[in-house]
Amino acid sequence: MVDKKSFEENLNELGESVKSIERGELPLKETIEKFEEGLKLSKLCVEELENAKQRIEKLTQKNGKIICEPFEVKE
Amino acid sequence: MEINLNISNVPESKILSISKLTDYIKLHLESDKNLINIWVRGEISNCTLHSSGHLYFTLKDETSQISCAMFRSNFSSLKFEPKQGMKILVLSSIGVYKLRGNYQLIVSEMHPDGLGILHQKFLQLKEKLEKEGLFSQEHKKVIPKFPKTIGIITSPTGAVIRDLIINLTRRFPNINIKIAPTLVQGADAASSIVKSVELFNKIGGIDVIILGRGGGSLEDLWCFNEEIVARAIFKSKIPTISAVGHETDFTIADFVADCRAPTPSTAAEIAVPDKNALLREIEHLRERLLQKTKRTVEFKKQRLMSLLDRPIFKRPLDFINQYLQQIDDLMSNSCKATQNFLKLKRKDLEILTVKLNTINPNAVLKRGYSITLKKGRIIKNASDVKIDEIIEIMFQKGEIKSQVKEVKNG
Numbered sequence: 001m002v003d004k005k006s007f008e009e010n011l012n013e014l015g016e017s018v019k020s021i022e023r024g025e026l027p028l029k030e031t032i033e034k035f036e037e038g039l040k041l042s043k044l045c046v047e048e049l050e051n052a053k054q055r056i057e058k059l060t061q062k063n064g065k066i067i068c069e070p071f072e073v074k075e
Numbered sequence: 076m077e078i079n080l081n082i083s084n085v086p087e088s089k090i091l092s093i094s095k096l097t098d099y100i101k102l103h104l105e106s107d108k109n110l111i112n113i114w115v116r117g118e119i120s121n122c123t124l125h126s127s128g129h130l131y132f133t134l135k136d137e138t139s140q141i142s143c144a145m146f147r148s149n150f151s152s153l154k155f156e157p158k159q160g161m162k163i164l165v166l167s168s169i170g171v172y173k174l175r176g177n178y179q180l181i182v183s184e185m186h187p188d189g190l191g192i193l194h195q196k197f198l199q200l201k202e203k204l205e206k207e208g209l210f211s212q213e214h215k216k217v218i219p220k221f222p223k224t225i226g227i228i229t230s231p232t233g234a235v236i237r238d239l240i241i242n243l244t245r246r247f248p249n250i251n252i253k254i255a256p257t258l259v260q261g262a263d264a265a266s267s268i269v270k271s272v273e274l275f276n277k278i279g280g281i282d283v284i285i286l287g288r289g290g291g292s293l294e295d296l297w298c299f300n301e302e303i304v305a306r307a308i309f310k311s312k313i314p315t316i317s318a319v320g321h322e323t324d325f326t327i328a329d330f331v332a333d334c335r336a337p338t339p340s341t342a343a344e345i346a347v348p349d350k351n352a353l354l355r356e357i358e359h360l361r362e363r364l365l366q367k368t369k370r371t372v373e374f375k376k377q378r379l380m381s382l383l384d385r386p387i388f389k390r391p392l393d394f395i396n397q398y399l400q401q402i403d404d405l406m407s408n409s410c411k412a413t414q415n416f417l418k419l420k421r422k423d424l425e426i427l428t429v430k431l432n433t434i435n436p437n438a439v440l441k442r443g444y445s446i447t448l449k450k451g452r453i454i455k456n457a458s459d460v461k462i463d464e465i466i467e468i469m470f471q472k473g474e475i476k477s478q479v480k481e482v483k484n485g
Contacts, residue, residue: 007221011357018360021367028375035368042361049350049357052223052249056240058231059255059274066278071231071254073240 014041101171110169142179216314222282224251229287231256242343264298290321299326318342
């Protein structure tokens with residue numbers, strides 16, 4: 001399994017890509033590479049934010065066993 | 076009459092006015108260090124809240140009483156309602172009210188009495204754990220910026236759990252929340268909190284713990300001041316945010332926690348990022364990426380275009396034509412030079428021809444002279460010939476052969 005980078009790492013890397021392009025010192029080839037990499041990272045970040053499904057669970061212990069059950073918020 | 080006489084003997088300078096006397100008393104009482112910022116215990120009586128927002132009351136014990144005033148600025152931060160008969164502790168200083176000539180306690184802080192022992196315990200434990208380094212900054216764990224799962228330790232019912240879930244979900248709709256239903260008040264609360272902290276550490280996958288409870292009295296919040304709770308938080312591998320009581324209530328748990336939030340909703344803000352703000356940030360970065368790359372490419376393209384605009388690329392033949400022209404120039408130059416040279420030579424030739432003509436023997440013959448030869452050689456002296464020798468004589472036209480008759484040497 002490929003080591004998946006965390007959201008934080010991806011976001012940081014995206015920021016770095018932008019900065020290195022903004023410095024305007026990169027050769028064209030590398031600029032395009034960084035650009036493509038940045039687009040990929042931004043997509044990864046958004047996916048990470050959008051894809052996760054929320055779960056709210058309640059943990060209880062009975063006879064040393066941990067029981068996980070959905071938790072309803074009471075208004 | 077005698078009395079009158081005595082009075083008239085008192086010098087005017089020895090007689091004090093009421094104002095002067097009161098000023099003197101005021102100065103002495105209010106500058107006495109033993110009467111400034113003192114803790115006083117007593118029971119409230121005659122309590123009146125004036126429409127100005129100032130509170131006037133009397134504090135008494137079995138044998139004495141004293142007037143007290145608590146001004147609005149201090150009274151407004153009070154978290155309980157002072158009532159007749161209530162035993163309280165006040166932090167106060169003696170003040171003299173000139174208009175009525177009475178002294179009173181000016182109260183800056185008021186606390187219900189009877190918590191003395193608990194408060195003492197709190198201070199002792201705080202000092203002990205502080206010395207051990209449980210509160211020190213170097214032990215604080217970093218709260219992760221982008222947690223996936225939040226563990227909540229609080230009562231499963233009530234406002235705190237609801238506030239936390241609502242605020243966490245509002246900021247980050249896909250955040251996972253695990254709740255450890257916990258007693259947060261009463262005799263079993265401390266051990267219940269410890270169990271929950273340990274449970275979260277055992278199951279793993281929890282990025283941040285929020286330890287929450289609503290406001291309450293010092294007794295209500297007491298479980299958060301228990302040593303076992305402090306040690307469990309300290310031992311926890313998971314960063315902990317405490318959100319216990321009101322903004323102004325500090326518990327030992329707050330000091331040990333890696334971060335203290337004044338309210339549950341603040342705890343939610345600290346624990347999870349605002350998803351919409353993050354999405355905006357990513358969009359903003361993407362926009363910058365796009366714009367800057369576009370500009371970089373445009374810039375390089377422009378440089379290329381300006382290079383292609385140079386004459387060498389625009390009219391490449393110019394370069395060659397220039398040389399061709401140069402060659403033409405050189406050619407025509409060399410032609411001219413050759414002609415000049417020939418002209419010069421021709422002139423030389425003419426001059427030589429003229430010169431040659433002048434020495435041409437024919438020219439001599441033309442003028443009527445003749446040339447005498449012996450065996451084809453020109454005779455220059457008479458002694459070159461001998462009598463009877465045959466000699467030839469050349470004329471302009473024709474020649475004759477003759478025989479020498481006589482030789483006269485000149």
